[in-house]
Amino acid sequence: MKAAVITFPGSNRDGDVAKALRKAGAHVVMAWHADTELPAGTDLVVLPGGFSYGDYLRCGAIAARAAIMDAVRAHAKRGGLALGICNGFQILTDGGLLPGVLMRNADLKFICKRVHLKVERTDTPFTSAYRPGQAIDVCVAHGEGNYFCGAVTLQRLEDEGLVAFRYCDAAGAVTPQANPNGSLNAIAGIYSRNRRVLGMMPHPENLIDPLAGGVDGFGLFESLVASVVPA
Numbered sequence: 690m691k692a693a694v695i696t697f698p699g700s701n702r703d704g705d706v707a708k709a710l711r712k713a714g715a716h717v718v719m720a721w722h723a724d725t726e727l728p729a730g731t732d733l734v735v736l737p738g739g740f741s742y743g744d745y746l747r748c749g750a751i752a753a754r755a756a757i758m759d760a761v762r763a764h765a766k767r768g769g770l771a772l773g774i775c776n777g778f779q780i781l782t783d784g785g786l787l788p789g790v791l792m793r794n795a796d797l798k799f800i801c802k803r804v805h806l807k808v809e810r811t812d813t814p815f816t817s818a819y820r821p822g823q824a825i826d827v828c829v830a831h832g833e834g835n836y837f838c839g840a841v842t843l844q845r846l847e848d849e850g851l852v853a854f855r856y857c858d859a860a861g862a863v864t865p866q867a868n869p870n871g872s873l874n875a876i877a878g879i880y881s882r883n884r885r886v887l888g889m890m891p892h893p894e895n896l897i898d899p900l901a902g903g904v905d906g907f908g909l910f911e912s913l914v915a916s917v918v919p920a
């Protein structure tokens with residue numbers, strides 16, 4: 690599987706996500722925001738976390754209009770895989786690839802801590818390595834992670850099974866106390882309609898090594914690599 694990780698000015702998790710993908714067996718190519726085409730043969734596009742353009746206007750707003758984004762939209766439209774983590778999720782919503790918006794955290798503070806996520810379904814290219822309902826341990830580090838969308842969109846996301854992850858406690862219970870940022874329905878990540886695009890606020894790439902605190906994030910990268918059958 691060939692993955693293109695896009696670096697924007699201010700990205701800071703591009704190296705981490707490239708490392709996670711390589712560890713899972715992907716061939717990773719770094720791409721630049723000013724490019725107008727994705728590397729030939731890209732199976733997966735990754736928009737990494739960070740502070741693109743210094744979070745000016747609102748997080749992800751300027752990056753969503755970068756030159757490379759037309760190619761990312763075309764890739765998704767063709768049914769290509771795309772993953773946006775944290776700032777990448779903000780770029781996907783602002784760029785019209787996923788519905789809704791990431792608002793300021795409910796307490797208006799930047800949150801950097803460990804949380805648990807309930808894996809809502811495992812029949813997707815992103816989650817096949819997990820168990821249904823599994824509570825995975827991951828980190829969040831964001832100021833604007835408060836997922837919001839209109840009532841009709843929210844109903845559609847729920848009805849069509851497009852919620853990928855919800856904040857939960859260690860036992861997998863979705864409680865208000867486990868929701869770090871005020872997201873609607875405790876949403877931590879959502880899929881596109883065809884489930885080939887995933888945006889999520891937490892950082893699975895930072896829990897791939899027992900020496901660095903845990904490995905619960907690694908399943909996402911293993912799932913992605915396993916989902917692409919070599920040509």
Ligand SMILES: NC(=O)CC[C@H](N)C(=O)O
Nearest residue numbers: 738739775776831832833
């Ligand atoms: N770690 C990140 O990607 C942070 C995203 C964004 N800069 C925020 O603060 O919400």
